[in-house]
Amino acid sequence: MPEQLLYAMEVTLNGLMAGVMYSLVALGFVLIFKASGIFNYAQGVLALFAALTLVGLQNGQIPFAHLINAALGTNLHSFGWKLPVLVAIALTALVMVGLAILIEKLVLKHLVNQAPIILFMATIGLAYFLEGLGDVMWGADIKKLDVGLPQGISETVESVTDSIFGYGFFIDNLDIVATVVAVLLVASLTIFSQYSKQGRALRAVADDHQAALSVGISLRFIWVLVWSIAGFVALVAGIMWGTKSGVQFSLSLIALKALPVLMLGGFTSIPGAIVGGLIIGVGEKLFEFSVGPMIGGATENWFAYMLALIFLVFRPQGLFGEKIIERV
Amino acid sequence: MKMKFATAVAAAMSLAAPAMADLVIPNLSYRTGPFAAGGIPYADGFNDYFTLLNERDGGIGGEKVQVPECETAYNTEKGVECYEATKGLGALVYNPLSTGITYQLIPKVSQDGITLYTPGYGRTSAANGAIFEWVFNYPANYWDGASVAVKYLLEQNGGDLKGKKIALLYHNSAYGKEPIRTLESLAAKHGYELTQMPIDTPGQEQKSQWLQVRREKPDYVIFWGWGVMNQVAIQEAVNIKFPMENFIGVWWSGSENDVLPAGDGANGYKSLAMHGTGMDYPVYADMQKYVVDAGKASGAGDQVGSVLYSRGMYAAMVISEAVRKAQELAGTSAVNAAQVRDGFEALEITEERMAEIGLPNFGQPFAASCTDHGGPGAAMIQQWDAAAKEWNLVTGFIAPDDEVLDPLVAEDSAAFAAENKITPRCN
Incomplete structure (x- = not known):
């Protein structure tokens, strides 16, 4: 098999894996948009906040230590414990639920019946607030996130592909784990929304707020529920991306990678977030591989948006988004 | 009032x-x-x-x-x-x-x-x-840094870089592009092959560039990164098993922040240093x-x-x-x-x-x-010791090639x- 074709296959596989990582971020956007029509600008910051909290809890870091030390003249930094990974993840998930309750009580409740742009602006404010809160609570230094996920080349994939093609493909073990987690996450979300009472209520609210309210579904409960789920999805995305680069404030920028995925897959479809991520991942990697060297490289950021825009020309609602017809 | x-x-x-x-x-x-x-x-x-x-x-x-x-x-x-x-x-x-x-x-x-x-x-x-x-x-300055990196590689290769492949992995910005002209001029002088690999900011996703490094197998990677780009690049180099001693960052890609997240894998990574390191002063x-x-x-x-x-x-x-x-x-x-x-x-x-x-x-x-x-414009080379979690200087000050830079x-x-x-x- 020609060498270039083998390389293209390797790039495609890695593109699929990168796409899964983008989808993990996009899923959080979709969940909130689907249930409440809010484009949550703070989704990237939620992932950052969740990852910061996870590392802080895991390492027994004292939140607000810098402030406490400045105010009381103490020198506190750590509780002196190391929490097991699963306990730390569970506690972080609880923190995200608490955050969802606070967001509903302090922000969303006061903005019922406001135009979507107002809600969008509120999430911008929320993003800045959470970024600052994360900084004050846990500090701005880079933190190593170690929840036991494997990283580095998959020896199995390398040796199998080497025996078949005479060239060992590179696949990162972390990407393989991310793919498995994304599949489990989507399956769980689908089962939850199809077969549980709360899931059906969530779908009802997504379809029609007024009708859902008229049959006794609590909009406030649904908002707390959906922000909690989005918080959990953000935690998963934060773990995957934070393992890759360390937990630091640039983690919030992963939202930029999710936007073209949403434009392409549609803002209201969970499968759309996955398929959109895969198309963007493969598209940008193959373009960089084949065309990049001819035009100076670094094409991935803009190519993802260009690809999404091309799709929008033909399907303005995205591949799987709901077609909204508004009559005058 | x-x-x-x-x-x-x-x-x-x-x-x-x-x-x-x-x-x-x-x-x-x-x-x-x-x-x-x-x-x-x-x-x-x-x-x-x-x-x-x-x-x-x-x-x-x-x-x-x-x-x-x-x-x-x-x-x-x-x-x-x-x-x-x-x-x-x-x-x-x-x-x-x-x-x-x-x-x-x-x-x-x-x-x-x-x-x-x-x-x-x-x-x-x-x-x-x-x-x-x-x-x-x-x-x-940056051009001094690029020249010092090449001079160090010359020292490592008995004064001859002919036929060697050097990749420049850089932040796709005014900052990252600064060393390109210097490295091109030095390539013409010393006969090494230079490959340029830009990474868009912020640099959280670098798979394409590191797959290219894996395919093209450069002898050395010179790195001009900042922020999250540094941590991801070092982790990706570890992932593809690139020899860390052949991976040299500019002084802005050589702090503790950059290497600690990659753990033991970052051992041996090098960077330029324009001043001493540690607290022994x-x-x-x-x-x-x-x-x-x-x-x-x-x-x-x-x-x-x-x-x-x-x-x-x-x-x-x-x-x-x-x-x-x-x-x-x-x-x-x-x-x-x-x-x-x-x-x-x-x-x-x-x-x-x-x-x-x-x-x-x-x-x-x-x-x-x-x-x-x-x-x-002189700079030193420092190397990361992951076990001791410290940088060690491995050279004294190396002067840049002013004949090319001036x-x-x-x-x-x-x-x-x-x-x-x-x-x-x-x-």
């Missing part, structure tokens, strides 16, 4: 503005945003050195130093806003720690008559003092006594001795020496911005002086002049002069 309000405002302003006799050296820092992890230790080192001078020596030449801090978030527009907001305080010199902000400030400082000091970053050709009257970038005893133990440390006080803290401290030390020189030349301790510029231009830092300051063998001695605002600096600065109708001085 109005009177009370006016009094309150006046009181607030008197607190915010430095006393008129103080030396004002604003710190355009970034403690928030995606690049905060690099900005915080640098800002802390910068502030702490001036705090040390104030607490131990009563300032510089008897004048207290005020360091009003302004948050840029490594954003060029905010950096310019910070400059405009602080220059009226009587600012003597700026050190914005951003090449993007530097490019925007060069015409402004030239107009306003305030020194811009950009050690190890900014516009390389500002080393030509005949054109860039108000800008100084000693002791080393006498100055740290005073820093502990007068600043840290006195509860006057900047930020959380937990960055003392780190690579970027040392760099911020070094920048503050050079500025304080330039101010000292200015006071000597002007015959007054209350120097103004123009006099401080003269101090920068007449500055000579000898090894004896470095030892007096408490930083023996920390940085290279240099002497500036009307034409030379760039210094000797014509490049002359050409670039002449183009700037022509564009901005500047008549070269120092004749």
Whole structure:
């Protein structure tokens, strides 16, 4: 098999894996948009906040230590414990639920019946607030996130592909784990929304707020529920991306990678977030591989948006988004 | 009521503005945003050195130093806003720690008559003092760094790089593109093959570039990154099992922040260093006594001795020496911005002086002049020991290849002069 074709296959596989990582971020956007029509600008910051909290809890870091030390003249930094990974993840998930309750009580409740742009602006404010809160609570230094996920080349994939093609493909073990987690996450979300009472209520609210309210579904409960789920999805995305680069404030920028995925897959479809991520991942990697060297490289950021825009020309609602017809 | 309000405002302003006799050296820092992890230790080192001078020596030449801090978030527009907001305080010199902000400030400082000091970053050709009257970038600049990296590789290969493949992995920005011309010129001279691999900011996803490295198997990767790009690149190099001793970052890709997230895998990674590393310098005893133990440390006080803290401290030390020189030349301790510029231009830092300051063998001695605002440009190579979690210097100072660099600096600065109708001085 020609060498270039083998390389293209390797790039495609890695593109699929990168796409899964983008989808993990996009899923959080979709969940909130689907249930409440809010484009949550703070989704990237939620992932950052969740990852910061996870590392802080895991390492027994004292939140607000810098402030406490400045105010009381103490020198506190750590509780002196190391929490097991699963306990730390569970506690972080609880923190995200608490955050969802606070967001509903302090922000969303006061903005019922406001135009979507107002809600969008509120999430911008929320993003800045959470970024600052994360900084004050846990500090701005880079933190190593170690929840036991494997990283580095998959020896199995390398040796199998080497025996078949005479060239060992590179696949990162972390990407393989991310793919498995994304599949489990989507399956769980689908089962939850199809077969549980709360899931059906969530779908009802997504379809029609007024009708859902008229049959006794609590909009406030649904908002707390959906922000909690989005918080959990953000935690998963934060773990995957934070393992890759360390937990630091640039983690919030992963939202930029999710936007073209949403434009392409549609803002209201969970499968759309996955398929959109895969198309963007493969598209940008193959373009960089084949065309990049001819035009100076670094094409991935803009190519993802260009690809999404091309799709929008033909399907303005995205591949799987709901077609909204508004009559005058 | 109005009177009370006016009094309150006046009181607030008197607190915010430095006393008129103080030396004002604003710190355009970034403690928030995606690049905060690099900005915080640098800002802390910068502030702490001036705090040390104030607490131990009563300032510089008897004048207290005020360091009003302004948050840029490594954003060029905010950096310019910070400059405009602080220059009226009587600012003597700026050190914005951003090449993007530097490019925007060069015409402004030239107009306003305030020194811009950009050690190890900014516009390389500002080393030509005949054109860039108000800008100084000693002791080393990007082109020096690129040349030192190649010289080190020459040493490693018995003086011959013919047929070797070197990849430049860089931040796709003005900063990251700086070494390209130098490396191209050096490739023509030494016969190595240069491959350029840009990475878009912020650089969280670099799979394409590292697959390319894996396919093309360069002998060495020279790396010009900043922020999250550094941590991801080092992790990806570990992932593809690239030999870490053949991976060399610029000095902005060589802090503890960059290597710690990759754990043991980062062992052996190298970077350029334009100053010493670690806390084995006498100055740290005073820093502990007068600043840290006195509860006057900047930020959380937990960055003392780190690579970027040392760099911020070094920048503050050079500025304080330039101010000292200015006071000597002007015959007054209350120097103004123009006099401080003269101090920068007449500055000579000898090894004896470095030892007096408490930083023996920390940085290279240099002497500036009307034409030379760039210094000797030498740098060392440091290597990461993951087990001990420390950087170790593996070379002494290596001088750059001025035979290649001088014509490049002359050409670039002449183009700037022509564009901005500047008549070269120092004749």
